[in-house]
Amino acid sequence: MTRDTRSPTIIWFRDDLRLADNPALLAAVDAGGPVIPVFINETGPDSLRGLGGAARWWLHGSLDALDGSLRALGSRLVMARGDALPVLRALANATGADEIVWNRRYHPDAREVDARIKSSFEADGRKVTSFNGALLVEPWEVSTGEGSFYRVYSPFARSARQALGAVRTRPAPTGRIPSPAQWPDSLSLADLKLRPTTPDWAGGLRETWTPGETAAGETLRNFIDERLSRYKTKRDFAAVDATSRLSPHLRFGEISPRAVWTALSRVAEDASGAAERQAAEKFLSELLWREFSYHLLYHLPPLEQANVQDKFDAFPWRQSDDRRAAWETGATGYPIVDAGMRQLWQTGWMHNRIRMVVASFLTKDLLVDWRDGEAWFWDTLVDADAANNPASWQWVSGSGADAAPYFRVFNPVLQGKKFDPDGAFVRAYVPELAALPEKYLHEPWTAPADVLEEAGVRLGETYPEPIVDHAAARKRALEAYQKIKEQAA
DNA sequence: TTTTGAGTTGTTCGA
DNA sequence: GTCGAACAACTCAAA
Numbered sequence: 001m002t003r004d005t006r007s008p009t010i011i012w013f014r015d016d017l018r019l020a021d022n023p024a025l026l027a028a029v030d031a032g033g034p035v036i037p038v039f040i041n042e043t044g045p046d047s048l049r050g051l052g053g054a055a056r057w058w059l060h061g062s063l064d065a066l067d068g069s070l071r072a073l074g075s076r077l078v079m080a081r082g083d084a085l086p087v088l089r090a091l092a093n094a095t096g097a098d099e100i101v102w103n104r105r106y107h108p109d110a111r112e113v114d115a116r117i118k119s120s121f122e123a124d125g126r127k128v129t130s131f132n133g134a135l136l137v138e139p140w141e142v143s144t145g146e147g148s149f150y151r152v153y154s155p156f157a158r159s160a161r162q163a164l165g166a167v168r169t170r171p172a173p174t175g176r177i178p179s180p181a182q183w184p185d186s187l188s189l190a191d192l193k194l195r196p197t198t199p200d201w202a203g204g205l206r207e208t209w210t211p212g213e214t215a216a217g218e219t220l221r222n223f224i225d226e227r228l229s230r231y232k233t234k235r236d237f238a239a240v241d242a243t244s245r246l247s248p249h250l251r252f253g254e255i256s257p258r259a260v261w262t263a264l265s266r267v268a269e270d271a272s273g274a275a276e277r278q279a280a281e282k283f284l285s286e287l288l289w290r291e292f293s294y295h296l297l298y299h300l301p302p303l304e305q306a307n308v309q310d311k312f313d314a315f316p317w318r319q320s321d322d323r324r325a326a327w328e329t330g331a332t333g334y335p336i337v338d339a340g341m342r343q344l345w346q347t348g349w350m351h352n353r354i355r356m357v358v359a360s361f362l363t364k365d366l367l368v369d370w371r372d373g374e375a376w377f378w379d380t381l382v383d384a385d386a387a388n389n390p391a392s393w394q395w396v397s398g399s400g401a402d403a404a405p406y407f408r409v410f411n412p413v414l415q416g417k418k419f420d421p422d423g424a425f426v427r428a429y430v431p432e433l434a435a436l437p438e439k440y441l442h443e444p445w446t447a448p449a450d451v452l453e454e455a456g457v458r459l460g461e462t463y464p465e466p467i468v469d470h471a472a473a474r475k476r477a478l479e480a481y482q483k484i485k486e487q488a489a
Numbered sequence: 490t491t492t493t494g495a496g497t498t499g500t501t502c503g504a
Numbered sequence: 505g506t507c508g509a510a511c512a513a514c515t516c517a518a519a
Contacts, residue, residue, distance in 0.1 A: 145518055152516055154496065236498075289497080356498060395497090407511050408499045415499090474500085478511090485512080 008034040008097040008180050012088065013077070014110075016103040016133040016253035017062045018213040019069050019172035023131035024101040029173045034180040036095055037070055039063055040088070041081040041192045048109045049304070049386070052379035054348040055251070057202050058211050060194035062252045065212025067189070075177040078186040085117050089124075094184050098126050103133030103253070106294050107386045108301035136257050136291055137163050139298030149299040151308075151401040156295060157288045167265065169258045204346035209248065209382060216249035220260060224267055232279040236353045238339075239424035243352060244283065247383035250290070261287060293387035296401055304374060304390035311488035312399035316480050317369040326467050327362050328376055330430070333459075333466035335442050336416035337361045339429035346429070348382035353419050359396040360410035365473040367480065370397035398481065406481035409474045416442030432462045 011028040017039075019025060028035045042048055051059060067077040080087045088100065100121060105114065118128040132138050142159040143149060150156035196202055209215075223231075223244045234242035249255050264280045264287075271277035297303045307313055326332050330341035340354035350358070355377075362373045374393040378384045394400025420426055423441035427434040433444060435455035440447035444457060445466060452459065459465050 144516085148517095150517085152496070155517055285497085353498075360499095402496075402516085404498080405496090405511080410498095411500060482512095485514095 006033045007099075008036050008095050010036045010038055010088065010091060010095075010097045010100040012084075012100060012102040013037060013039045013066065014102060014253075015105055015251070016256075017066045018216070018254050018256065019066075019073075020213065020217075021133075021169040021171070021256040021259050022103065022253075023133050023170070024103045024129075026170060026173060027101045027129060027131065028099075029177060031099060031101075034095075034178045035075060036078060036091070036097060036180055036184065037066075037075060037177075038078040038080065038088075038091060039066075040084050041079070041194070042084050042113075043081055048107070048113065049378075052381070052384050053196065053201075054205065054380050054382045055378075055384045056194040057196065057205055057348070058209070058248055058252060058382045060189060060192070061209075061211030062254060063192075063194075064189055065214065065254075069213060070177065073173065073175070073177045075179055076183065076186075078184055079189060079192060080187055081192060084113055085120060088117060089120070091184055092121070092124075092126060095180055099129070100126065101129045101131070104130045104138070105134065106139060106298045108298075110386075133256065134253060135294055136160065136167065136261055136287070137295075139295045142295070150292070150295060153289065153292050153402050156292050157285060160288055160291055164261075167258050167261045169256065169262055205348045205382065208347040208349065211248070211252070211254070213254045216246070216254035219245055219249060220255060220263060224263060228267065228279050228283070229276060230279075232275065232282050235282075236419050238336075238351045238354050238420045239422075239428065245349075247385075247388075248349070251383045251385045257287060257290065290385075290388055293385070293391035296391050297387035300401070303387070303394070304378075305371070307399040308394055308401045309399050309403065311484050312397075314484050314487050315399070316367070316483065318367040319369065319372075320366070323366045323467060324362075324368050324372055326464070327358070327366060327368070327373075331464050331467075332361065333445070333464040334361065334412040334416075334470075335426045335430050335433055335444065336420060337412050339420075339426045342429040343425075344377075344380050348380065350381070351425075353415075354425075355392070356396055357410050357412060357415045359393060360408075361412055363393075363397040364409045364477040365412075365468050365470060367473075367477065370394060370399065406485070407478060409477055411470060411474075413443045413470065430463070433457060 009028040009031040011025050016022055063077065070076050121128045137160045142156065142163050223246065227242050230242045234240045246260065250257060261284065264283050268277050268280035271280060300308055327341060330338035332338055336354065337358050340350050340358045344350040359373055362368050363370050370393045374390050377389055391400060395403050398404060398406045416426065423438050426441055433441060436444060436447065436457060437451065440451060444463065445459060457463055
């Protein structure tokens with residue numbers, strides 16, 4: 001059977017909401033016929049893990065931006081909702097499309113959906129082609145000398161860097177994208193109901209973020225021009241704007257990791273001073289952590305459910321709705337923890353250092369299962385990522401690959417003093433403590449009564465007493481880890 | 490097959 | 505106040 005080169009090609013957008021360096025989109029254009037860009041809000045009995053509220057908010061903006069970019073090239077984004085297979089089949093039937101292209105995804109459930117669609121379409125005599133649009137190194141492209149996957153970051157990173165070679169990016173399509181004679185039916189963006197209405201809790205997100213490919217590129221440029229110089233030395237300070245803020249853009253594929261890699265590599269190569277080069281190199285290594293997470297997601301499913309280390313199946317988590325709720329709402333009585341949790345709730349994002357602090361607090365001080373924390377982050381983070389989120393939670397809790405040593409329990413007071421030394425972060429997100437002097441800001445329960453009174457703080461009323469004693473909680477956590485270690489032995 | 494070196498992000502204690 | 509050692513061996517990856 002010969003293919004009619006004039007028949008349309010469907011490009012199914014998923015986690016790659018951009019025009020630049022998008023291999024599937026370029027393939028669709030190169031096919032020579034009309035191009036039908038489509039996004040499907042996948043819901044229904046077959047559904048994948050649903051996006052959290054914050055991610056849905058972001059997705060709305062990202063789709064809006066993508067549709068705008070496509071329209072500028074004479075095309076548009078067709079939007080639909082439901083199970084992907086019947087939606088795509090109906091679309092192919094309605095438009096006569098005989099080819100579908102997409103960029104690959106790596107969660108086991110998503111791979112299953114994609115595989116089913118591929119075999120179904122191929123059985124209908126249609127062509128399906130997939131590409132790598134999301135990763136520098138796909139999970140099967142690197143392996144240990146023995147042929148297995150990596151469980152330790154450093155050798156993975158070494159191997160990935162070797163496999164990478166020279167990274168190249170490809171530009172967005174130039175000129176008009178050919179349209180079909182007639183556009184198929186599409187839902188409107190509003191029909192997808194991605195943004196909250198009553199109540200509209202997204203005010204803080206709107207103030208903080210601009211989704212979309214254009215903003216992603218600007219964020220990268222601003223990071224390199226304005227923040228990279230202090231990235232290596234200041235990136236751990238919660239109140240300092242020294243991180244890339246690229247995570248949600250990468251999550252939705254508004255910018256490709258290859259584009260980020262090449263930009264930072266260039267900085268590293270051209271750097272005039274050692275500090276600048278080191279900062280760029282440090283960031284590249286962080287990007288490889290994202291790759292490592294996807295490596296694990298692919299090889300160790302289901303990463304968001306099962307402990308990477310089996311012995312953690314016996315860990316004595318203490319489920320408590322009260323304690324979990326105190327953590328979620330930022331009412332633990334530990335200011336650095338509460339500030340982080342409120343930053344998350346208000347802005348859909350949390351500083352990397354503080355993520356570790358709050359995750360350590362939930363899993364070690366409160367002994368609440370890491371899966372509960374992962375689920376909360378999944379719902380509240382604009383950058384909630386199928387690989388990074390569970391991999392990082394498992395790393396902190398100790399159940400993960402290349403996990404933190406079990407005795408590494410963050411002390412929330414020390415972490416506060418170290419990484420928010422003047423308390424600017426706590427003051428910004430825990431305003432009821434704002435008037436406290438620096439000395440007591442990270443441990444208000446040690447402040448003398450007159451100091452508390454002068455600052456307008458009444459512990460247990462305006463701000464909670466600590467819900468656990470850290471020293472005792474640390475001891476209890478170490479004992480719990482000791483126990484599963486002995487059981488495993 | 491065995492051996493060897495290495496391992497993101499910390500805290501506490503005692504000198 | 506500062507510093508080094510202890511924390512617990514264990515697993516992974518590569519030679």
